[in-house]
Amino acid sequence: MSVYLDHAATTTLSAEAMAVLIRELGRTGNPSSLHGSGRRARRAVEDAREAIAAAAGAHPSEVIFTSGGTEADNLAVKGLFWARRSENPDRRRILCSAVEHHAVLDAVEWLEKHEGAEVSWLPVDGAGVIDLDVLKTELERTPESIALVTVMWANNEVGSLQPIREIVELSHAAGVPVHSDAVQAFGSVPVDFKAIGLDAMSISGHKIGGPVGVGALLLGRAVKLTPVQHGGGQERDVRSGTLDTASIAAFAAAAGAVAGSLQTESVRIGGLRNRLIDGVRAAVPEAVLRGAPCAGRLPGNAHFTFPGCEGDSLLFLLDLAGVESSTGSACTAGVPRPSHVLLAMGLDEETARGAQRFTLGHASKGSDVDALLAALPGAYQRARQAGMAGHESTIQTAATVARQASGSS
Template sequence: MIFLDAAATTPVRREALEAMWPYLSGEFGNPSSHHSLGEAAAVALAGARSGVAKVLGCRASEVTFTSGGTEADNLAVKGIALARQLADPSLNRVVISAIEHPAVEESARYLERVHGFAVDVLPVDREGLVSVDGLRAVMRPETALVSIMYANNEIGTVQPIASLASVAREHGVPFHTDAVQAAGWLPLDVKALGVDALSISGHKLGAPKGSGVLFTKGRLGVEPLVHGGGQERARRSGTENVAGAVALSTALGLSHAEQPEQAARVSDLRDQFIDQVLATVPDALLTGHRSQRLPSVASFCFPGTSGESVLLELERLGVVCSSGSACAAGSDAPSPVLVALGIAPETAQTAVRFSFTSTVTDAELNEAAAAVETAVGRVRNLASPQAG
């Protein structure tokens, strides 16, 4: 099997498993307990927090562990916007892009539905880019938060986050970025990016599912979503997942160290793969920006096919990939991300996304490109009138 669905999840790294194992076995204490077992867990949790902070270029106190990227996004969007509104009731607007992950979009819609916020949705161009001038045009005195993702999970387009965050900063508005897909592939220094909040998910970079992080800058207020014992500096109550935090910190540190070399290597392989697919399936439509994209994502529409049928044929040929976001599983509606790019709904339903781990090889992608040609050809043949 050739696994090309790393944007959905990645295999857990052995180093992460080994690092977390003690806290699933002998060192099982609650980090809030004041005895030797609890203190050992607290030391491990503090070490994990410091490890994450080192990669992000922030203080350990600015790191909140969560159950994953979805919770981190919810805590950022709802928590920051509501805290700002509590301090100043006139702040009742949030800005998002048209291609945000549902964790951000639905959080914004919750604020709209339940708390009376207005949601300003920034359009994107045909390559999925948000305009810096477009953001500047929608900023209002009432804007409580801007949330724009670093890199899109379906098309791979990378946004000019530092420039966008600068616009928000000019207006004194906090800026959050969903960096779930960017982690492990792009620089994450929060000072260089200029962001006030940043979300990460562990299972996208070699840690187990159920671990995540939210960075929030300094004294930025965050209204908690989960109330209780006041863990995580009262931002997120509940006994911490010590093993998950240790695994995430380990995987993040390793991927950060490998990032420059692996990003360059996989970018080259990605470009070769894209060229091969476009050469052998000439009417294939590459989605997202041609170069300003994640090293790990190549996504296409194959007009005249069914994306799901192409996926089934690819799996028969030993290639595992997806039709888009794993978080939209079970939906047969065209991707809102692709529709936002101006792609017709019937074409958007032919989408297939290939996303790579850092260990993907040239041989695997050559074989996958050949399988794409075969799979698309079979689907079209079966759909032709002659086939009936």
């Protein structure tokens, strides 16, 4: 049985969410219908809206259900840009951190290519944390031309937490709304939409023990947003489409569970992470921890670069040993692409290609860490022997390493 250390990608369905999901899947009713079954479904959705709002520090009317974090990010970034530009055609600038998830990054680049947006990429330091002085300078430069600021709450690769409160204060002083992708932060660290003062915030169900395919955009009641899709006018006329009652209810159950145990689970998972980091450093002294210090990163995140090897090769070898992890990098059409996050942090391409991300979640145990530490030294040595991929495809190289390690031809 494999040990799962990729909870940042998706985590296991919680018992609370599973029970609610099964219950709701056995029922019928469109929450927009007026008959009894529809009204029952509507009650389930509105109860879920209240539960998620309570867990995220928002008013229930500020919860807009979506199909997940990617849709929530696109709705926020595109919707805010279009609404702000509609009010003032000069508002074309977007201030965006250089380490955003591709759901934000690609949406911003699409607006730049197709909608005439002008993008200012906000740099980060070696820990992946935004430079507030640069943000302040950008905000002071023709603030009336800025449509929005978008900065993630916590990075999905290296786990670094951003100074969201300061970002909001600086941006609001310049009259600019702020969106934050809080998909990784929600359920892992305290998140309070109202207290922080964000205008829009994205969250997702499957990162906290809910089902895949459901998320939410928290949107301030006074914030104007142009819809990305049109139809029946559900969700404040912002996000049309029949609501998935079962998934929404299960999402709420997961949110309630993580909110109720956030403090104790953060301490427990953070302790496992610290033991993992210490163990990796002892097992492979060459490994370098990337991201902010433990006090400034997600409790379940441990991201390393391993010199002299391909991250994908190490991933395949760990997988063969029964340990599932992630590189955090993308590979398109067989062409290796180092992580844009690590490059923005100042790493060179060769170093960035040796990345490995280990992430813990609510189902993680001490034995998971033990399994990784037992498998890692041998896997690293084999990956290092294979060396960097050079001109060969990363995936082909990793597959070759895996076959050799398993003794197949």
